Amino acid sequence: MTSAVIRRAQPGDLPTLAALRWEFRTDGAPPVEERAAFEPRFRKEVAAALADGTWLAWVAEVDGLVVGHVYGARIAKLPNPVDEAETHLYISNLYVRPEHRGRGLAKDLLDAVLADGDEVDATILWARPGTEGLYRRYGFTASPEIMERR
Template identity: 35%
Template sequence: MTTDPPVPTDLTVRPALPSDARFLAALRWAFKREEHEAPPDTAPPLDEAERWIGERLGGGRWLAWVAEAGGEIRGHVFLALVERVPEPFADNDSLGYVTNFFVEPAYRNQGAGTALLDALTSYARGARLETLIVWPSERSDPLYRRSGFRPPAELLELPLPTDGGPTS
C-alpha cells in the first residue's frame, strides 16, 4: 500500500528561473499525462519542452512562479504577457494570459495553488496589467473564482480547426 508523502510545512513560492526549465518541463509532461493515458509516439521529447521553457523564461515575455516544498518544485503557473497596440486615449496596459497551472496531486488542497496564484496576481497588479485571462479546467475553476476571476462581459472567441478545414 502506498501513501502520499506528508505535505511539508516549508512551502515557498518564488519566480521561476531559466535554470528551472528541466523541472518545469517534467511537471508539464505530468500535467498533460493526467488528461491522457499515454503520449502519442509522435510526442516531442522532454528536451524540446525544456529548451522552449528556458528560452521563454529568459526573454521576459513569459514569466512563471514555482511552489517548492521539501527542496523540490511541486507546482507552477505561467503568465504570458500580451502587449496592446498603442493608442492615444488609454494607458495601453498589457494583458496577462495565465496558463500551465499545475500542482502535484500530493500537494493539492494544501495552499500551494492559492500561493502560486497570489504571487502571479500580485505581480500583475504591480506591473499594471489591465486584465488576466485564463481558460480554466473544471478542477481549477473554483480556485480562479475564489481568487476573483469572472466570466468576461466583452469577449468573443473563434475556435480555429487544427486541420485547416472549416469549423462546425
C-alpha cells in the first residue's frame, strides 16, 4: 500500500482544494452555481482565509496527489472570569475522494486538525449522515446545548 502524507495546505493546493470542495458539496445536492464560476471564487476567498489564519487546512496526499482535506477555524469567545478556555474549534469539510477511502486518511486528517485544537473549550462540527461513527470514536457526542437556525 502506498503511504500517505498529511500536511498543511499550501497556496499551490488551491485548485485541488476547490475541486474537492465541489465534489464534497455536490455529492447528493445539485449545484446552484456553475463550477467554472465557483472554483475561482473559492480559490480567491480561501486563499485570503488561509493567508490571514481565519481558516487552517490540511491535505492528504497519496503519490503526490491531494486526495482529501479538512479545515479548522478557531472561534474566539468573549473573555470570561472562569476556568474555561476562550476559544472554540470548528471543524469543517472532512472529505476523502471515494477511491481513497478505507485507508485511514479521514482519521489521519482528523488527527491533524484536532492536534491544532489545544486549549479550546469545545470542538464542534456538523457530521454528514453515515460519518457519526468516526466522530464518536474521537469523543464527539450530540450536544443538548448547541442549537441551530437555518
